[in-house]
Amino acid sequence: MIAKHADKVASPAVLKQEFDKLGYVCSDSIATAVYLACQLQKPILVEGPPGVGKTELAKMTAEYLGAPLIRMQCYEGLDEAKALYEWKYGKQLLYTQVLKDQLGDVMRGARGLDESIERLQSFGDIFYSDDFLEPRPLLQALRQEDGAILLIDEIDKSDQEIEAFLLELLSDYQVSIPEIGTIKAKSKPIVFLTSNNTRELGDALKRRCLHLYIPFPESSLENDIIAKKVPEVSDNLRKQLVDFVHELRQMALKKVPAISETIDWARALLLLNVETLDPQWVKDTLNLLLKYQDDVEIVEPEVRKILAAIDK
Amino acid sequence: MQKLFSDFVYTLRQQGLPVSPAETLDALRVAELLGFSDRAILREGLGLALAKTTDHKLVYDHYFDQFFRFAETTETLASDSSESDEDQLKDFEESELQQLSSDTDALADEGSTSEQDAIDDLSSLSQMLLSDDSAAMAIAIATAGSEQNVQQMQIFTQKPLFTYRIMNSMGNEQLNQELLELDESSELGDRQLALSLRRGQARLLDQVKDYVEQQYLLFAEAKGTQLRESTLQSVKLTNVDFHYVKHMSQLVQKAARKLASLHSRRRKIRKRGMLDVRKTIAANAAYDGVMFHTRWRSTKVDRPKIVAICDVSGSVSRVARFLLLFLYSLQDVLPRTRSFVFSSDMAEVSALFKEQEVEAAIGDIMAKWANQSTSYAKALEDFETQTLADIDSKTTVIMLGDARNNNADGRADIWQKVYQRAGRVLWLNPESSNSWDTGDSIMADYRPFCSSLHSCNSLRDLERILGNLLKHS
Numbered sequence: 001m002i003a004k005h006a007d008k009v010a011s012p013a014v015l016k017q018e019f020d021k022l023g024y025v026c027s028d029s030i031a032t033a034v035y036l037a038c039q040l041q042k043p044i045l046v047e048g049p050p051g052v053g054k055t056e057l058a059k060m061t062a063e064y065l066g067a068p069l070i071r072m073q074c075y076e077g078l079d080e081a082k083a084l085y086e087w088k089y090g091k092q093l094l095y096t097q098v099l100k101d102q103l104g105d106v107m108r109g110a111r112g113l114d115e116s117i118e119r120l121q122s123f124g125d126i127f128y129s130d131d132f133l134e135p136r137p138l139l140q141a142l143r144q145e146d147g148a149i150l151l152i153d154e155i156d157k158s159d160q161e162i163e164a165f166l167l168e169l170l171s172d173y174q175v176s177i178p179e180i181g182t183i184k185a186k187s188k189p190i191v192f193l194t195s196n197n198t199r200e201l202g203d204a205l206k207r208r209c210l211h212l213y214i215p216f217p218e219s220s221l222e223n224d225i226i227a228k229k230v231p232e233v234s235d236n237l238r239k240q241l242v243d244f245v246h247e248l249r250q251m252a253l254k255k256v257p258a259i260s261e262t263i264d265w266a267r268a269l270l271l272l273n274v275e276t277l278d279p280q281w282v283k284d285t286l287n288l289l290l291k292y293q294d295d296v297e298i299v300e301p302e303v304r305k306i307l308a309a310i311d312k
Numbered sequence: 313m314q315k316l317f318s319d320f321v322y323t324l325r326q327q328g329l330p331v332s333p334a335e336t337l338d339a340l341r342v343a344e345l346l347g348f349s350d351r352a353i354l355r356e357g358l359g360l361a362l363a364k365t366t367d368h369k370l371v372y373d374h375y376f377d378q379f380f381r382f383a384e385t386t387e388t389l390a391s392d393s394s395e396s397d398e399d400q401l402k403d404f405e406e407s408e409l410q411q412l413s414s415d416t417d418a419l420a421d422e423g424s425t426s427e428q429d430a431i432d433d434l435s436s437l438s439q440m441l442l443s444d445d446s447a448a449m450a451i452a453i454a455t456a457g458s459e460q461n462v463q464q465m466q467i468f469t470q471k472p473l474f475t476y477r478i479m480n481s482m483g484n485e486q487l488n489q490e491l492l493e494l495d496e497s498s499e500l501g502d503r504q505l506a507l508s509l510r511r512g513q514a515r516l517l518d519q520v521k522d523y524v525e526q527q528y529l530l531f532a533e534a535k536g537t538q539l540r541e542s543t544l545q546s547v548k549l550t551n552v553d554f555h556y557v558k559h560m561s562q563l564v565q566k567a568a569r570k571l572a573s574l575h576s577r578r579r580k581i582r583k584r585g586m587l588d589v590r591k592t593i594a595a596n597a598a599y600d601g602v603m604f605h606t607r608w609r610s611t612k613v614d615r616p617k618i619v620a621i622c623d624v625s626g627s628v629s630r631v632a633r634f635l636l637l638f639l640y641s642l643q644d645v646l647p648r649t650r651s652f653v654f655s656s657d658m659a660e661v662s663a664l665f666k667e668q669e670v671e672a673a674i675g676d677i678m679a680k681w682a683n684q685s686t687s688y689a690k691a692l693e694d695f696e697t698q699t700l701a702d703i704d705s706k707t708t709v710i711m712l713g714d715a716r717n718n719n720a721d722g723r724a725d726i727w728q729k730v731y732q733r734a735g736r737v738l739w740l741n742p743e744s745s746n747s748w749d750t751g752d753s754i755m756a757d758y759r760p761f762c763s764s765l766h767s768c769n770s771l772r773d774l775e776r777i778l779g780n781l782l783k784h785s
Contacts (some may be wrong), residue, residue: 012346028352037346
């Protein structure tokens with residue numbers, strides 16, 4: 001997969017520039033991480049607070065490289081059958097029922113159990129062949145001819161068993177299916193794992209990955225991002241709202257607003273034809289930024305103060 | 313190159329980053345790919361491969377700067393000083409020339425050629441000093457440093473020793489010899505040479521000192537921390553100096569976090585054990601009774617329910633802080649923990665622990681309940697009315713206390729009731745088992761009603777007992 005796109009991932013600078021064109025403004029560390037992941041063919045473990053664009057990064061890479069994005073959302077109770085493969089039980093059952101008569105024909109004339117078994121065995125494992133295999137995201141990613149972007153989303157939400165099970169996939173890009181054998185990737189996929197840090201991931205998993213931490217962006221970077229995503233917003237308003245959000249992030253809130261909330265807010269203000277931030281508008285639209293009533297109650301009385309502070 | 317890298321990785325390991333050999337190899341490949349031209353990019357890239365948590369990233373950033381600062385600073389220093397030196401040298405030369413204005417030009421020419429000869433005769437160190445090649449100098453210092461095993465440095469008093477050794481290993485003695493010879497010579501060129509060599513020597517000494525200082529910070533400081541940590545873990549809680557309380561609380565929390573990541577999730581054992589016939593038949597009814605899906609009897613291993621009681625009275629005042637610290641961490645690890653403290657009256661502090669930071673919570677408790685005279689009887693009576701009804705066979709009760717009851721009746725009958733209701737009763741006594749039942753200690757009264765008794769007076773004990781508790785509940 002990389003050989004095909006060698007020129008597209010020639011250096012971190014190229015990646016940064018091209019992502020920028022696609023509307024994803026990224027920092028040096030993000031560009032370096034994607035570059036290294038492509039070149040070293042190692043998975044990236046992306047961590048950071050919700051809403052800083054972890055999933056978006058994988059989507060953008062897929063779009064940029066023109067590769068299919070295969071996504072596996074993790075949750076508690078996710079198991080091999082849903083992550084890797086499953087036998088099509090229904091189909092197996094149906095076929096055995098339909099083929100009952102045929103089986104009778106085949107077996108006719110066989111003398112004794114030994115001969116019957118021998119004849120049955122000569123058919124091989126029909127019911128456990130590729131035709132009856134239902135590939136799930138991981139297997140799909142390995143089977144893509146031209147490689148794929150595999151996004152394993154919120155790995156921290158899954159059980160520890162899944163984490164251990166992923167180790168083989170992540171280091172050797174292969175999985176073992178007992179009935180069929182080992183399946184190797186036709187073309188190594190680029191793997192993104194994201195985590196919100198609800199639990200500490202195992203060392204073995206971390207060791208196999210490059211570890212990228214995406215923090216909340218600096219003001220200037222966030223400014224660029226808003227300019228890219230909501231270009232219609234005036235420079236003045238954009239600067240104001242980015243500063244405002246940065247002030248909010250300094251406060252002790254249950255959930256501080258992330259980039260995605262800033263973008264939503266910018267869109268909303270645009271829709272409402274707001275020219276400059278004034279306390280009334282901010283109070284009316286605060287629920288776009290803050291997702292807890294407690295937070296809203298903390299911030300509301302402070303709005304005037306914050307606005308005065310950012311105007312200085 | 314590889315040596316430099318392995319030194320860097322060694323430094324990171326000293327700081328507690330678990331860098332594996334595989335990750336070191338990754339980092340090498342990263343460095344090959346990214347090249348060394350762009351420091352910022354290289355720093356990001358190596359960080360991706362070597363530091364795998366946000367805490368580690370901070371440590372990494374700090375030590376990357378420290379480790380690779382040396383080359384940079386010496387370069388700038390050298391370029392600054394060499395310029396000024398040249399200026400000074402020129403001034404000096406001019407003044408000398410003015411003084412010697414009566415001499416002919418021919419003589420001056422002769423002087424400069426003899427100077428050239430003199431330089432060629434000098435040792436390699438002197439030549440290096442004169443050539444002002446800062447990169448070569450830095451490399452020479454680093455080589456001498458590794459020859460002298462500067463990484464073995466343990467304590468700060470060794471710094472002058474290593475500085476001296478490195479200077480000597482670079483040929484300082486020979487340089488001194490040469491300087492003596494040059495001083496004795498009466499030629500102008502030689503005297504100039506000696507002057508610039510002296511300057512170079514002083515500059516070199518500064519650089520070597522810097523280097524040794526930096527190496528000390530990189531390698532030895534962490535050794536001190538490690539030593540302190542391992543000592544603190546095994547020292548008796550009663551003997552820990554107040555000065556170390558802060559370090560101690562960090563250690564307790566570290567231990568608690570470790571245990572939390574190991575045990576904080578529920579375990580379910582499935583896909584093995586006994587076949588659950590009833591469930592299997594139900595699950596396969598749709599397939600005409602053909603057994604496609606098997607169902608197994610599963611065992612759920614749940615997080616334990618814990619009631620922890622901590623004695624904070626005068627007799628245990630020295631260890632009370634640590635016991636509370638431990639209690640606080642316990643509640644962090646196991647959310648279903650209820651915590652109580654008492655001297656004579658018992659009070660539940662679970663809510664307090666949840667709401668406040670560790671320092672504040674412990675401060676509050678010590679101010680409100682601690683250092684009064686002990687009455688186990690009163691405390692247990694309170695406990696009986698408040699909590700006994702909530703204790704069931706899944707509960708583990710932990711008592712942290714020394715059972716010193718001022719020669720009064722201990723109401724062991726209540727403890728017996730607790731023992732009968734609870735799944736398990738643990739008693740952790742901060743005194744060593746030799747001093748149980750001496751003086752006013754009534755450990756023997758409670759002993760029959762405890763599933764297990766431990767003497768618990770070091771951090772290591774705490775960690776071990778807590779680990780076992782989580783494993784077997």
